[in-house]
Amino acid sequence: MSIQYETVIGLEVHVELATKTKIFCGCSTAFGGAPNTHTCPVCTGMPGSLPVLNRQVVEYAAAVGLATNCTINQHCKFDRKNYFYPDNPQNYQISQLYEPICRNGYIEIDTASGTKKIGIHEIHMEEDAGKLIHDEWEDCSLVDFNRSGVPLIEIVSEPDMRNAEEVIAYLDKLRLIIQYLGASDCKLQEGSMRADVNLSVRPAGSDVLGTRTEMKNLNSFKAIARAIEGERERQIELLSMGRTVTQETRRWDDNKEASYAMRSKEDAQDYRYFPEPDLVPVVISDEWLASIKARQPELRTQKLIRYKKEFDIPDYDANIITSAKRMADIFEATTAICGKPKKVSNWLMVETMRLMKEHEMEADELTFSPENLAKLIQLTDEGTINSSVAKEVFTKIFLENTDPEQYVEEQGLKTVSDEGALKEVIRKVITDHPQSVADYRSGKEKALGFLVGQTMKAMKGKADPQAVNQILKGELA
Amino acid sequence: MDLMSLTALELGRKIKEGETTAVEAVEAAFAQIGKVDQTLNCYVTTDKDAALKDAEKIQKKIEAGELTGPLAGVPVAIKDNLCTEGMNTTCSSRILHNFKPTYTAEAVLNLKKAGAVILGKTNMDEFAMGSTTETSFYGPTKNPWNTEHVPGGSSGGSCAAVAAEECSYALGSDTGGSIRQPSSFCGVTGMKPTYGTVSRYGLIAYGSSLDQIGPVAKDVSDCAAILEAIASYDPKDSTSIRRKSYDFTSALTEDVKGLRIGIPRDYFGEGLNPEVKEHILEAAKTLEEKGAVLEEFDLSLVEYAIPAYYIIASAEASSNLARFDGVKYGYRAEQYEGLHNMYKKSRSEGFGPEVKRRIMLGSFVLSSGYYDAYYIKALKAKALIKQAFDRAFSKYDLILAPAAPTTAPRCGESLSDPIQMYLGDIYTVSVNLAGLPGMTVPCGRDKKGLPIGMQLISDCFQEHKIIRAAYTFEKTRTYERCPLVQTPDQKGAIKE
Numbered sequence: 001m002s003i004q005y006e007t008v009i010g011l012e013v014h015v016e017l018a019t020k021t022k023i024f025c026g027c028s029t030a031f032g033g034a035p036n037t038h039t040c041p042v043c044t045g046m047p048g049s050l051p052v053l054n055r056q057v058v059e060y061a062a063a064v065g066l067a068t069n070c071t072i073n074q075h076c077k078f079d080r081k082n083y084f085y086p087d088n089p090q091n092y093q094i095s096q097l098y099e100p101i102c103r104n105g106y107i108e109i110d111t112a113s114g115t116k117k118i119g120i121h122e123i124h125m126e127e128d129a130g131k132l133i134h135d136e137w138e139d140c141s142l143v144d145f146n147r148s149g150v151p152l153i154e155i156v157s158e159p160d161m162r163n164a165e166e167v168i169a170y171l172d173k174l175r176l177i178i179q180y181l182g183a184s185d186c187k188l189q190e191g192s193m194r195a196d197v198n199l200s201v202r203p204a205g206s207d208v209l210g211t212r213t214e215m216k217n218l219n220s221f222k223a224i225a226r227a228i229e230g231e232r233e234r235q236i237e238l239l240s241m242g243r244t245v246t247q248e249t250r251r252w253d254d255n256k257e258a259s260y261a262m263r264s265k266e267d268a269q270d271y272r273y274f275p276e277p278d279l280v281p282v283v284i285s286d287e288w289l290a291s292i293k294a295r296q297p298e299l300r301t302q303k304l305i306r307y308k309k310e311f312d313i314p315d316y317d318a319n320i321i322t323s324a325k326r327m328a329d330i331f332e333a334t335t336a337i338c339g340k341p342k343k344v345s346n347w348l349m350v351e352t353m354r355l356m357k358e359h360e361m362e363a364d365e366l367t368f369s370p371e372n373l374a375k376l377i378q379l380t381d382e383g384t385i386n387s388s389v390a391k392e393v394f395t396k397i398f399l400e401n402t403d404p405e406q407y408v409e410e411q412g413l414k415t416v417s418d419e420g421a422l423k424e425v426i427r428k429v430i431t432d433h434p435q436s437v438a439d440y441r442s443g444k445e446k447a448l449g450f451l452v453g454q455t456m457k458a459m460k461g462k463a464d465p466q467a468v469n470q471i472l473k474g475e476l477a
Numbered sequence: 478m479d480l481m482s483l484t485a486l487e488l489g490r491k492i493k494e495g496e497t498t499a500v501e502a503v504e505a506a507f508a509q510i511g512k513v514d515q516t517l518n519c520y521v522t523t524d525k526d527a528a529l530k531d532a533e534k535i536q537k538k539i540e541a542g543e544l545t546g547p548l549a550g551v552p553v554a555i556k557d558n559l560c561t562e563g564m565n566t567t568c569s570s571r572i573l574h575n576f577k578p579t580y581t582a583e584a585v586l587n588l589k590k591a592g593a594v595i596l597g598k599t600n601m602d603e604f605a606m607g608s609t610t611e612t613s614f615y616g617p618t619k620n621p622w623n624t625e626h627v628p629g630g631s632s633g634g635s636c637a638a639v640a641a642e643e644c645s646y647a648l649g650s651d652t653g654g655s656i657r658q659p660s661s662f663c664g665v666t667g668m669k670p671t672y673g674t675v676s677r678y679g680l681i682a683y684g685s686s687l688d689q690i691g692p693v694a695k696d697v698s699d700c701a702a703i704l705e706a707i708a709s710y711d712p713k714d715s716t717s718i719r720r721k722s723y724d725f726t727s728a729l730t731e732d733v734k735g736l737r738i739g740i741p742r743d744y745f746g747e748g749l750n751p752e753v754k755e756h757i758l759e760a761a762k763t764l765e766e767k768g769a770v771l772e773e774f775d776l777s778l779v780e781y782a783i784p785a786y787y788i789i790a791s792a793e794a795s796s797n798l799a800r801f802d803g804v805k806y807g808y809r810a811e812q813y814e815g816l817h818n819m820y821k822k823s824r825s826e827g828f829g830p831e832v833k834r835r836i837m838l839g840s841f842v843l844s845s846g847y848y849d850a851y852y853i854k855a856l857k858a859k860a861l862i863k864q865a866f867d868r869a870f871s872k873y874d875l876i877l878a879p880a881a882p883t884t885a886p887r888c889g890e891s892l893s894d895p896i897q898m899y900l901g902d903i904y905t906v907s908v909n910l911a912g913l914p915g916m917t918v919p920c921g922r923d924k925k926g927l928p929i930g931m932q933l934i935s936d937c938f939q940e941h942k943i944i945r946a947a948y949t950f951e952k953t954r955t956y957e958r959c960p961l962v963q964t965p966d967q968k969g970a971i972k973e
Contacts, residue, residue, distance in 0.1 A: 041580055045800045047573070048560045048582060048679040050714050082796050082843070084820055091799035143804070272843035274852060277685035277793055279715050 002240070004204040007232045008212075009167055009197060010121075010159035013174060014152050015184045016128065016192040017060045023127050023151035024051030024094065031190070035133075035144035043149035045089025050278050053078075057151040058101065058282055060183040061125050062292050064153060065102030067177045067299060068120050074284040076101045078125075078276040083269050086143055087129040095154075097273045100124035101282070107177070109169040118170050119158030128152050153183075159198065159209065164225040171195060171221065180299050180325045185364060188220055195224060200245070201235045210235070211245040215259060217252050227252040231259060303328060311341035317349055324363030327352075333370035338377050347373060351391060355398045368401045376404040386464055389413050416462050419471070422455075426471050429454045440476055448472065480505040481642035482958065485551045485699040488645050492539060492550040499532035499539065499550030499594055502645070506552045506596050510643045513961060517619045519638035521557045522565045523597030528552065532594045539592065547702050549592030554644035556635050557598035558605055559585055559690065560679040564595075568681050569613035569634075570603045572801045572808045572827030582679020583714070584648060584690045584707040591706040596644050599634030603829045604798065605655055605683040607631050608898050609891045612831040617888060620662060621959040622927055626885040629659030635693045636663040642962045646694040646703055650680055652687045653786050654880070654905025660693060660917040661880035661930025664957060666947070667693040668700045671937045672912035673718030675704075676711030682797040684790035685716075687909040695956055697918065697948045701725040704940070720938060728941035733949045734768035736942065739873035741776035744904055750883045753929050756921035757879050760931045763953050764877070764946060774872070778865050779907070781858040783899055786906035787835075788842050788855035794832075795839025801827065834895065863911040870936035875946055877933060878904050880917040884927035904932060914940045918947045919957065928957075 022029055025042035041049035065072050077099040080092040105120035130148035134141050155174065161167050175186040175193060186193040195218055200210035215231055218224045230252075235245050250259040298306070300322045307318040322328045327348060334344045356363070376397060380390045385408055393413065396402040408414060416422060429451055430437055439447035448469075455468045480488060480502050491497050507525050514520055532552075538544040555561060558568045560578035567573045585595070602612040610633025611617040618633045620626040621641040628637040632649030636659035639647050649656040651669035660667030668691045675690040682688060692703035705726055710719040740761060745754055765771045803809035803823030810822035828836070842851035869876060881901060891898040908915040914937070917930035931950070933943045 041578075044805065046560075046579065046806075047566070047568075047576070047681040047800065048558075048578070048677075050678050052713060052715050080796050082799060084799065084802065084817075086802075086804045086816065089800065089805060091802055092796050270845050272796070272840060272845075272848075274792060274796070274843050274848070277716075278682075 005201045005232075005236050005239070006204045006206070007162055007228070008159045008200050008202060008209060009161040009163075009228065011155075011157045011161070011167065011170065012196040012198065012214075013155040013157075013171070014194040014196075015064075015155065015178055015186060017057055017151040017153060018182060018184050019054055019056045019060065019151055021054060022149035023054050023057050023125070024149055027149065029150045033146050035142070036146065038146040039148070043089070044145045045091075051094060051276075053279060053282065054151065057125055058284065059292050060151075060181070061101045061123060061153045062284065062289065063181045063296060064155070064178055064183055065105060065123050066293060066296060067181055068102075068105040068107050068123070068155075068174075070102035070105030070120060070123060072284060072289060073099055073101055073103060074286075074289065075099070075281055076284070077281045078279045079273045080276050082272045085129070086141065087132050087148070089130065089145060089148055093127060093129065094276055094279070095126035096124035098275070099281075107170065107173050109166060109173050111165050111169050116160075116166065118160045118166070121156045121158050123153050123155050126152050126154060159200075164228040167197070167224060167228060168221050171224070176300055176323070176325070179364070180297060182297070188218075194218075197224065197228060197231070199228060199231050199235070201232060201239065211247050213245065213247065214249045215252050216249060216262070219254065223252060223254040226254065226257055227259065230257060234259070300328075311335065311345075313341050313345045317345045320353075321345060321348055326364045326366050330366060330368075330370055330373070334373045334377075337370060337374035340377055340381075343377050343381075344373065347377070347394065351394050352398065355395065368397045372397045372401060372404055379404055379408060383464065384408065384414055386415050386461070389415070389461055413462060415464050416459060419467075422459070422463060422467065423471060423475070425458050426455055426468070426475055429458060430475060437476065448476075481509050481645070482962070483645070484695045485646040486547050486702055489547045489549060489551045492536075493545070499536040499552075500529060502550060502552050503528045503532040503594055503596070506644055509641070509962075510596070513621070513641050514643060516624060517621055517637055517641055517643075518616055519599055519618055519634045519641065519643055520554065520597045521567055521569060521600050521613075521615050521634070524564060524595075527564070528594055528596050535592050535594060544592040546591045546706070548588070548706055551593060551645045552596045553588060553593045554596050554599045554635060554638045554647040555585055556601055556632050556647070556649050558601060558650055558681040558683075559648060560681065561585060561595065561598065564598065566598065566681070567614070568604045569601045569615055570801075570828065570832070571614045572824070573806075574614070574808055576807050578679070580679065582690075583676035583709065583711050585679065587707045587709055588648070588703075593706075599632070599638055599647060601634055602631035602655075603832050604681070604794070605631040605650060605652055606794070606831050606835050608654070608658060608901055609886070609888075610634060610637075610659070611888065611892055612829055614829060619888070620885050620927070621961045622664060622885070623925070625887055626927060627662070627888055627891065629662035629881070629885060631655040631659075632667070632693065633659045633663075636660050636665050636667060639663070639665045639693050639695060640959050642958075646692060646699055648690060648703075648707070649693045650683075650688055650690050651905075651909065652684045652689075652790060653902050653909050656691045656693060657880045657905050657908075657915055657917040657930070657932055658902070661919075661932075662885035662928065664919045664922070664928030664930070664959060665693055666696055666700050666916070666918050666951075667691060668704060668916040668940075668943075669908065669914060670704060670708065670940060671718075671914045672909075673716050674708045674720060674914075674940075676709060676714045676717050678711055678713040682793070684793040684909075685797060686793060687786075687790055689909070697916075697944060697951050698726070698729055700916065701729055701944050701948075725940055725944060728944040729948050730945055731949045731952050732768075733764055733946050736764075736769040736875065736946060737873045738764060738769050738771050738875045738877050738946070739869055740771060740773045740877050741779070741869075742773050743776050743779040744878045748882050748900070748903070749879060750923075752923045753879055753881070753883060756923075756929045757877070757931050760920040760950060761877050764950055767949050767953070769946065771877075772873070774869065776865055776869060776876075778858070778862050779903070782862060782907040782910060783903060785855040785858035785862065786902065786910055787838065787899060788851050789859060789910070791835040791839035792843050792852050792855075793839070795836045795843065798828075798832065798836055803827070831892075831895070859910045862907055866907070866911045866913060866936070870939075874939070874942050875933050875935050877931065880904060880930040880932040884923045884925070884929055908934055912937055914943060916943045916947055918950060919954075920950070922957070926960075
């Protein structure tokens, strides 16, 4: 009988913080500048330059810590991690080892098997490295220091996860919390959120941890799920063949759906950590901590409770709307203007979702303004436009944030409510389609639908289908 | 008028009063550099054209009444570990032989604001690691009092240049005595301020938690005025301290009445040259005669200072010097295969033996398995040493001590026995470990004619006490010019 194995997973998640300037200098953190344009003596490791800590980094890190139930270390310190690599201009990274800013937290995740607490061992602040660009043509490597010194937090979980579903749920929850805090946009593809997976297996029921590997280069939730499955199988196979797992760092190749060893524990570097002498300890006073706490925005759990109280929308809608901060923001702002939560929710749940899927967009890429959505709702409620026109107008709003009032006016999309004009068109339709008229009169109800359609077509959609229906029935009676 | 024999303040006054000009001062400095620097090798880099241009501009500003400070128009030499925009900054190392910084160190900027004219960059022990200015890639600096002897180090170039009148004053840096010890050997006055008083921004770090920039000059008044110019709270340096007052010159008073001076017995025992001891105790007596109250006491923990210092300084240095890798600036080996070989060869060829020794020592004490046994223990020793000083300063205003156990050793003697050389730092390193200010003031010469300096140490932020006592002491003697500069004909006596 084969042994049943349990998978044990812990994550190290790096999150790029959304500060305007770098962690230790005043350079911009903006993405995509020409190489080495967002640089200064500090972030290029010039001799004699010194780091000065960006306060906002501390505030974001503490905010994430508070939102993940961590203890905030009010006297934290930075350390130097020494290693040579050309993307690291000082050949040491300023990070936190001995006294990280946050410790002993947890978040709760929901999976098919219920709610589970995932422990957070620590959160620490550190600087990002630059980027190496290998020029195959010239056979040389170039360094771009624009990213050097961009602030990161590393969130280290306890080994509390047991499968890919839990890992994804954890990452999803973490991402949502951080997005709600505005501390980062957490985009895996763009690298503003990066997850390394520490995984080991052990016979089910054992409480001894097996030898773990660390998996890097995971750029999407799907890749993470595949890598976990792949690594679990690889380790089980090794163990069932009577071999051992080597403690090593492995790189996941998502195209090949396989990983390969980068470096083993034997050649693991000694980083020679020691306290950073160029920085003083970060003292987070009670007052400062209180002000960070006071500024904590409402997180999703709190929002859901409030939505239940304040708005008459189904739980299902509330869940989806709050699954992205941007969506919740649009919902609340639009509702505040028009006072019709259910209608706002419908637009978000149906048309917005459909268009996002169609254009492969994430909620944080939504650009339309609550004002324009509110105007659209107003226009339909007044009967100025009918629902099919409204959908067309919404597509414009969704893509270009068009002002619906202006657009309806310019395009002449207002519903024609002049009964005389409508009757004239209907009479022409009746004259032009004698066969359908005959069919209707002989009891074929379907024919009426055809005639309504022909009328709407002649009206270029600008008629109220209900009115058309009634008038047609009257004329044919 | 011999402009270079004047103190910085005297020269500044004469420029201000129109008796001479900043341009004439630069010309005089370069005349002296031309005369003696081939022998002494105080400078790594000089730039006469730039200095003259600066002097012209500054002279105009002085005449226009825009520059009124006491140092306006006075020429200065800068230790070569302080960044100067567009001017080579080498740390006397091959690895930075061609390095032109893109910015100027804050302390130097402060001097420029005060109207200083920069003559050039002074020689030093490579990356400030050494006590003799012999580990420089650009060759050793010689002691102007006797060229067969070293000037001390690591700010040997700055101190020798002041003694040899190749500048009116200079900036040095002091990590374990690098201003105070060569000041003693060269018969000049030098000061290491309280840690955090002068911004380290732009000082190429050796031991970040110990490094401090300070003045080297002919007398105490100059030192006080220079310190007043360079000290500032700098938000670019996180270890910079906002002091209540940046006034140091008002402490220039001839009054030590009631000043309590402690003389640590531990500093006057075995290892101290009897001649040095005699002169230091004589100087103490002079202060006593002027009204100071002397008392001997036991400082304790003195034997832990050197090991703690060399562990901490080397640990920090091993990391600080990692950035010199041949990738971004400075020396890169010509022949290499791949990245690691490039690192290895560039660093092997770019650093000298003393720097390599300290990088290895520092890397070792930070290695996993040794970190607690060495680095953490050294930090504990550092904290205890600070406590010992705290106890002393609860009883005394000042501590009076030698700056070095001997006068300047002969060239080539020290490097052959590094441990012996490290032990020579016994009276200076504790001050850095505790972050205290200290000053060396000339107090006599040995039988060979080599200068001896007395060191005055105070608690943090009490520089005014040091300045007061040093000034009072200085007034009891006359400044001794080294034979090299006294008469032109004596130049022949200098041995190469």
